[in-house]
Amino acid sequence: MTVDRLLPTTEAMDLIELTREVGDRLLTPIVDAHEKAESYPEGVFAELGRAGLLGLPYPEEYDGGGQPYEVYLQVLEELAARWASVAVAVSVHGLSCFPLHAYGTAAQKERWLPSLLRGELIGAYSLSEAQAGSDAAALTCRAVPSADDGYRITGSKAWITHGGIADVYNVFARTGEGSKGVSCFLVDRETPGLAFGAPEEKMGLHAVPTAAASYDDAPVDAERRLGDEGQGLQIAFSALDSGRLGIAACATGLAQAALDAAVEYANERTAFGRTIIEHQGLGFLLADMSAAVDTARAAYLDAARRRDAGRDYSRAAATAKLVATDAAMKVTTDAVQVFGGNGYTRDFRVERYMREAKIMQIFEGTNQIQRLVIARGLVR
Known part of the structure; x- marks a missing residue:
């Protein structure tokens, strides 16, 4: 389903609509073939760059989008709902621009940053x-x-x-x-x-x-x-706070895709004379999945808004990464359960979603490391 988003500006709303259009046109038609063949989607990142989706949280003076993190992360989520591999790579690309933007000299930024933000360089x-x-x-x-x-x-x-x-x-x-x-x-x-x-x-x-x-x-x-x-x-760790938010958004998008697939299937599949979503056991499972996705989104948006306000957000970023990626693992696993035996086959995307969710709990700092970050924040 289309996520009902609370966005800060009409420009942000237009950007989300653009992302959905680009995702549906560019990503959705080819994702299954490339993931099954394990083949790289040549030209996709260049087109995302031309659409202005690779440099959103960076200044317009360097050809970035000048968008707050609150908006950038929701763009990432929309991309991840269509193709997790691409969304993760977009997040890492944004992460790679951070040291140059935050610590580079004026000459270094002028030389390399615009080409990165336009997608001419990955x-x-x-x-x-x-x-x-x-x-x-x-x-x-x-x-x-x-x-x-x-x-x-x-x-x-x-x-x-x-x-x-x-x-x-x-x-x-x-x-x-x-x-x-x-x-x-x-x-x-x-x-x-x-x-x-x-x-x-x-x-x-x-x-x-x-x-x-x-x-x-x-x-x-x-x-x-x-x-x-x-x-x-110092550079690495300051960049990772932002990177963890990117992964939290990607995990939320993946979980949303799994939830959408499960709800659609449960509304079509019948058992004992009713659609399976009408059976309380499945209905409650789907309700828990929906609540987990909403909670993941709320967690990363809270951290993003703290970042945009110039407040410390390290603990909030760790919390968002922990909550969102654990939610993605649970929601994708439950989506396979909703599909039953069909979910265990490669004929349906939920099998892939479950495999993709696992790495979300590992990279940009394992979820055990996130718990360590959160605990240290409580000590301070």
């Missing part, structure tokens, strides 16, 4: 390593100063959304010791010494690759360092 985020996922301070990829006043990067990165396809990568590499010994770099895909592994064979989100990267004495100019040397983890 950005990716390279923080995790094989042995350093939730514990980002344990990363070992290293950037050593070179004779030409630049750096040489050696090491590896893991779990990169759009890995091997994205044009530029936020790379967090060690330039010193301890938590203040990490720096952030914007690295070009064609950098000598940079190579990508084969895409991971994932449970879901098949259409957009996730890959590892290896750096073998890869040269990076000093002008590609974002922020001060040693500021990397």
Whole structure:
């Protein structure tokens, strides 16, 4: 069903309508084929960029949309309801623009940010390593100063959304010791010494690759360092608060899609002379699913409004990510139950929705990490 949204402006309403139109025209007709074939949808991100959907929360002076996070996240949700892989990649692209926008110099922003926000360049985020996922301070990829006043990067990165396809990568590499010994770099895909592994064979989100990267004495100019040397983890963690909201919105969109499919099926399928939605057991299950989706949406919107108001929102972002992704896992699982045996087949989308929901509880900080963030916030 069409979500009844409370939006702050008529411009925001028009933007949601545009997103629905683009999603229904561009994404819905091809999602099933690409997810089943595990093939990348060439041209989709360029078209989303031309529609102005890749740079919404960034300033208009850099060709962004100048929209509050409250609106941007609802656009992400609408995209995710149509194609979770694409919505997650859009969220990660937005995340990759954050270090440049928040910590880049005027010259750096002028050089790279407009192309990213227009979708002419795709950005990716390279923080995790094989042995350093939730514990980002344990990363070992290293950037050593070179004779030409630049750096040489050696090491590896893991779990990169759009890995091997994205044009530029936020790379967090060690330039010193301890938590203040990490720096952030914007690295070009064609950098000598940079190579990508084969895409991971994932449970879901098949259409957009996730890959590892290896750096073998890869040269990076000093002008590609974002922020001060040693500021990397500060940059990474401040970006992740926004990234968690993006995933919360994607999870909510996925859950909404599963709910819609289940309600439609329950209104058509009959048993014992009535549609199955008229049986209290199924009706109550669907009611709980609906309440979970509404709660997820309320959680991420509360955090987004705090962000837009300039208030601290770290704990609210962690709460939103936790609540929305747990809801997505439950709602998609219950949707399969509504479909019965049909839900266990690949003839119906709910089977895919359930597989896609699982990763939402893991990336951008596992839900165990979100509980840790929330608990620490309570201590303070």
